[in-house]
Amino acid sequence: MKKIILSCLCCSVLFILSIIISSSSASEIDKLTGWKFAQLAKGGVLYDNWPAELRVKVDKTHPAYPAGGKIKGADTWRCKECHGWDYKGRAGVYSSGGHYTGIGGIRAYANQDPVEIVKVLKNKTHAFENMIGESDLEALALFVSFGQIDMDLYIDRTTKKVIGEPANGARIYLTTCIKCHGEDGKAINSGNAQKPVYIGTSANKNPWENLHKIRWGHPGTQMISLLFLGLKDQLDVLSFCKTLPEE
Ligand code: HEC
Ligand code: HEC
Numbered sequence: 001m002k003k004i005i006l007s008c009l010c011c012s013v014l015f016i017l018s019i020i021i022s023s024s025s026a027s028e029i030d031k032l033t034g035w036k037f038a039q040l041a042k043g044g045v046l047y048d049n050w051p052a053e054l055r056v057k058v059d060k061t062h063p064a065y066p067a068g069g070k071i072k073g074a075d076t077w078r079c080k081e082c083h084g085w086d087y088k089g090r091a092g093v094y095s096s097g098g099h100y101t102g103i104g105g106i107r108a109y110a111n112q113d114p115v116e117i118v119k120v121l122k123n124k125t126h127a128f129e130n131m132i133g134e135s136d137l138e139a140l141a142l143f144v145s146f147g148q149i150d151m152d153l154y155i156d157r158t159t160k161k162v163i164g165e166p167a168n169g170a171r172i173y174l175t176t177c178i179k180c181h182g183e184d185g186k187a188i189n190s191g192n193a194q195k196p197v198y199i200g201t202s203a204n205k206n207p208w209e210n211l212h213k214i215r216w217g218h219p220g221t222q223m224i225s226l227l228f229l230g231l232k233d234q235l236d237v238l239s240f241c242k243t244l245p246e247e
Helices: 001-033 033-054 072-079 079-083 114-121 135-149 166-173 199-204 207-216 231-241
Strands: none
Touching: 033 072, 033 079, 033 135, 033 207, 072 079, 072 231, 114 135, 166 231, 199 207, 199 231, 207 231
16 A cells, blocks of 8 residues: 555656656746847757858768768758757658658757757767857757757647647738748749749648748748747647648
8 A cells, every 4th residue: 555655656746847847948948038049049040051051161971971861962961951850860750761861869958958968069970160150059059958849749740730720820920921931822932943842832741840940940041930939829830831832
């Protein structure tokens, strides 16, 4: 009997602990004010494509990119290319297909000390040496620690369905995104004439990438970040984008 009571007690302590952890991570992002918040926002853009954002020219393939991988050159330096849009690397959407590398994700470093993350970014494997400055490494570390989320909680891995309210997302899209992407998302084609990629296309084909861009913006452009809104609004925008025409 005593044993049962004891293990129940253990369970509830663990349960309360997990609540504290999840709520402290939420307030962690709120604690980042002023410049730190701006740096966090930049970190998300850098994760997507730091060579594009920082206008750094790289031609050779990253030394840690596996020889069997299908991508070559500058793109192999992007964090997302090795660690994924869902931050889960080989355990996530990049577990197979053209972007498979076998490299792990960055989820284990969520809510970790940014100082420790900067150390990881300065290691030999990453080989960034003098390509990324100190303040941008800090920005990336803030993103890894406080910016990344568990996308599997909101986007179904197989059906690509998203938890969100398109009607609320429409209110946001039609007052902000519309300025550049147009009412139907077709004002910008990020593919080519033969194979156009509009917001509706990518939101349905790659909702993980879209969610990352909705939260952080698009590297090397004027695109805004919706980080100031909560995750619920961001998911609402994504679910509205899925209703836009794919071609
Ligand atoms: C060419 C591939 C490649 C690129 C690009 C890359 N990484 Fe990594 N990263 C690795 C490898 C390899 C490891 C070692 C752990 C592994 O194999 O999973 C690692 C480990 C990490 C870890 C520790 C994960 C853990 O659980 O041990 C973090 C955090 C990280 N990378 C962040 C980044 C960030 C931020 C960027 C972009 C600025 C980046 N990485 C770009 C290959 C890459
Ligand atoms: C100030 C202009 C601007 C605004 C506002 C803007 N974007 Fe963008 N967006 C761009 C540009 C420029 C690109 C890059 C297009 C390219 O070169 O491929 C882009 C790229 C994207 C991409 C990646 C390409 C694709 O179609 O998958 C997505 C997703 C995206 N934007 C979604 C949004 C959403 C959602 C909003 C509103 C929250 C928004 N954008 C607001 C300018 C803007």
